[in-house]
Amino acid sequence: MFIYDSVQKTKREFKSLQEKKVSLYVCGPTVYDDAHLGHAKSALVFDLLTRVLTANGYDVTYARNITDIDDKIIKKALEQKKDIKEITDFYTEAFHKEMASIGVERPTIEPKATESLETMTELIQKLIDSNHAYATAEGDVYFDTASDSEYLKLSSRVQEEDDKVQRVESSSLKKNPADFALWKSVKDNTVTFDSPFGKGRPGWHLECSAMIEKHLAKPDAEYAVDIHGGGADLLFPHHENEAAQTRCGTNHALANYWMHNGFVNIDGEKMSKSLGNSFFLKDALKEYDGEVLRFYLLSTHYRSNFNFNTEDLATSKKRLDKIYRLKKRLFGLAENCEPTKFQEHLLESLSDDMNVSSGLALIDEMISHANEALDTAGKHKVLKREVISNLSYIENILGFGVKNAFEYFQFGIDEDTKSRIDDLIVKRNEAKKEKNFEASDKLRDEILAFGVSIMDTAQGTFWEKV
């Protein structure tokens, strides 16, 4: 298996720290608002990584945090006059629900910041004791970036000259402008936590380092985790700072491999609150089947920036439709458990830094071959079972085609409409039987008016939402 390491900027063969075991940590959401397509992309990428690692025989421990301490959460709580926990619980639950609808499985561990305060303060204390952090007169604790010779190496950055100028202007008590907060003193009565350094709140970067130590790190290993992942924007400063904290506060480096997924843009523009073009997952799910979104968001390489637009989404749907149509053709048959060459090749593609694109090419070719064979040798049982086994493999490793094929094609059509369509199909078939094609074509037009297409097959007449 190969993974592109975004810190070393090269594709590396994956070797786990422990035999056949992988620890994976991914930066999760700050639960103060609805998840947008970018959250979905990141969750999907690492969901797929977990599946591919598992298919390669690894036992994966996947941790993704929930950041439930944050200024933005507090701000929202004050605005809405609600309790912090009410806000975080609401968005955490929404996150889980929406992720489930695009086929993202729950991580092995989902640590919350509020449940890891002790680990965080312990880590701060270690950093203070080893002279990598200092407390100011105001009660804040900062990481001393000058004390870490490795600082900025992770993100290949150079210390900027004007940083030193800013120091004069800054009213902060930081020794160095690059120093970042580990603990922020809070004087008011909003939300504070007790610590040996006084009342306050932990710094954002600290959270991840602490969670990794608590849940994943093996004391004697060279690295705390095998793989650390997150969005491309997290490399600096978040991951840089995380790495510094762990490096200086423990006896190991943070991660052996770093993976960063590319960004989701909307119609060529960056998605952001200020531009007002955030695309929330919950809104997308009203219009599109979750699996179509999954297919679309995963169809491009995870490292590339992704340009979301409805035309390409429609193309992805057509591609996913083909999987489901084949599934319909084989409805009700059992699978053969023998692994096929196709499955071997698919895993090979996905194991090469998750090359989904070439995997999809294999899938499309497999579908074509299967349809061709079914057209010419429809009663070939061994072949059918092999194809079903292939489809089942795709379901497991990519999460494509997991639904009932008939229900998939009926997304967004209510029960009443369904029965009306079915009635019309019965009437149309009667007309066809009597060779009254004028009547049958008229009935077909009525059916098409519901926004569906119909197809006559050997198994009967089926309809699909267009």
Next chain:
RNA sequence: GGUGCCAUCGCCAAGUGGUAAGGCCGCAGCCUGCAAAGCUGCUAUCCCCAGUUCAAAUCUGGGUGGCACCUCCA
């Protein structure tokens, strides 16, 4: 300004030295009462210039054009 990434058929998109995967769209055909679905066939020399090499989309240099990060952000 600093750092880094990218540029492949109308559109989406693989491919990092050996002579351009796949999908969508389009065209032709098979199938069909007609359709739809399915199948078959057809469609690019890889932004520009120069260089390295027996051989380059793939390496090097220079241009042009996009984009990202440097601030909370997946």
